[in-house]
Amino acid sequence: MxxxxxxxxxxxxxxxxxxxxxxxxxxxxxxxxxxxxxxxxxxxxxxxxxxxxxxxxxxxxxxxxxxxxxxxxxxxxxxxxxxxxxxxxxxxxxxxxxxxxxxxxxxxxxxxxxxxxxxxxxxDGDSRYVLKNALTLAKKEFGIDDIKIGPELEFFLFPKKNTAEPLDDGGYFFGGLHGEIRKEIQLLLKKMGIDSEYDHHEVANGQHEIDLKYLSALEMADVSMLFKYVVKKVARMHGLYATFMPKPLNGQNGSGMHVHQSIWRKGKNLFFSSNSPYHLSQKARHYTAGLMEHSQEISAVFCQWINSYKRLIKGYEAPVYIAWGQRNRSAYIRVPEYQPGKEHSTRIELRSPDPACNLYLAFATMVMAGLKGMREKYDLADPVEENIYAMSNAKQKRLHIKTLPPNLTKSLDYMKKS
Missing domain, CATH: 3.10.20.70 (Glutamine synthetase, N-terminal domain)
Known part of the structure; x- marks a missing residue:
């Protein structure tokens, strides 16, 4: 190249x-x-x-x-x-x-x-049109003129296609392990008008992450599809193979696509409240409750492959339990900690999607579930700040913590009943 x-x-x-x-x-x-x-x-x-x-x-x-x-x-x-x-x-x-x-x-x-x-x-079957419709509804019903999205896109690099041998034995934030490929990807994206925020080696061997700077939902879906194209192109030019497969290696972390999101009107972040717990407004709480209430039936959109559910298991920092918290990375939704003076950064982080999903349908589904929570004023459950992986079944039941579907078949069953 x-x-x-x-x-x-x-x-x-x-x-x-x-x-x-x-x-x-x-x-x-x-x-x-x-x-x-x-x-x-x-x-x-x-x-x-x-x-x-x-x-x-x-x-x-x-x-x-x-x-x-x-x-x-x-x-x-x-x-x-x-x-x-x-x-x-x-x-x-x-x-x-x-x-x-x-x-x-x-x-x-x-x-x-x-x-x-x-x-x-x-x-009607155009995924881009489906997302446009969701954004139009947000504008018409709630006056929301922007929904900002920021995905964390993870991927693996392998020495060649159809091999399970990792490219390196590095881990989280390991330096010098094919970081030059991440830089090359970002420089090419920048020349196309696509900005990134940071990059690093991820937890698993041969796993990488590049975070794109947040954009409006439709533009982010377009840009994310371009991102995947550029990643694969650069890898191929180096004689490598890039994959966004959720769980290519058994016994190691899989690739997720944590999606940060917030809703805006006239340049104001509607998720922020100065005097509420976690600085989440009532709209943000209803929106988050919508995602949690419908989490089981929309899982097949966020995690659409059989392989997706090999990632959603205990012990690998992937969500299994439907709960929310601030510092709790075992939860389905995380609320990044508020920093004074950065009201625009108030957001929620949905942690179940993986990067092999249909980005347009995934973003549209998030929006529609959140809007339903706002429309019907769903109550948000209390936050959970302890490691749910280590929590007893009795305590999970007492706190009304449900689980995500364990496989694609069960996800589709939930979807059909929705």
Whole structure:
């Protein structure tokens, strides 16, 4: 992979189709292809590319495709769908692609796309549309104009695909173990307008974490899918294999995606209260209670693979019990400790999701569960600040602490009854 010389005057942060077209048709841009991406029902990245000279038509008409060939979309007898790129997601990819001939090189840009029916209506099975609907409901019903999301995305690096041999024997915060790969990933993301907050080696051998700076929910879903693409690309260029599989190694910690979240109106964090316990407002308490009340039935969205439940077991810092606390990392939800003067940082941290989920559906589900808690004014249980792993069954029962589903089959049973 060879980084490019930046000839484009603008590489990200576009507002409309006109601005995008002006950039790609600039003779100095050197962009040859536009890659348009979207998730299937499992959250896997689907994409197609179009030459730059076709982009104006694709903006106007979209690009038709066979929806029956995409997992979870359409039946074969009604399979036609149309994808249209969202110009606000346009980003120039900061490396060159190379063909079989080393001299054949080209440059691309990338956008997220929305799915429509042939009649021009949004397609209900489009995960991005599902998230948009959840955010629209939050605005319409509660006046929430922003829901900020900050995921902690963990992944493993292996020396090659289909091997269970870790790349290193490092642990939490170990220095010098492939940290240069994390830096390379972050530098490329920054050139695409995607900021990170920090990176480090995680607990398990060969496990890494890069935390992205929080963004609005829809943009974070788009960015997180790009993040996974860049991580895998950089690893491959180093002859390595990156995986977001929840539990690739038995006997070691799995990869989670702890999701920090807060709701906002007119620039004000609605989760903050200056005189409430844990500095959580009543809205925050209702929202958190919604996530806890529906935790069992929404587990299949956050943890959608059989392998996901190999991570959700005692002893590996993964949540098993449905409780909340401040410093308690055995709980389902954690409330990071308030720091004076940082009201904007008041948030909750949902700890059960893993990075192999459909990010759009996961974020939408979190929002909808939280909104239901606010709508119906659910009461939030008392916090639990002791290690629930070590707590007796009798005490768990006395405190009304339930457990997450132990496997995907049970999760789906809860979902069907929801």
């Amino acid at each position: 060879r980084e490019i010389n930046w000839n484009c005057k603008k590489k990200f942060g576009f507002k409309d189709e006109e601005e995008v077209l002006k950039t790609v048709f600039d003779p100095d841009s050197n962009i040859e292809f536009i890659r348009i991406i979207f998730p299937d029902i499992l959250g896997r990245r689907m994409d197609f590319s179009t030459p730059v000279n076709e982009l104006e038509r694709v903006f106007k008409e979209g690009k038709g495709f066979d929806g029956s060939s995409v997992e979870g979309f359409m039946r074969i007898e009604e399979s036609d769908l149309v994808i249209k790129p969202d110009p606000k997601t346009f980003r120039v990819i900061p490396w060159e692609y190379q063909g079989f001939n080393e001299k054949t090189r080209w440059q691309e840009a990338i956008m997220s796309g929305d799915i429509f029916t042939p009649e021009g209506n949004p397609y």
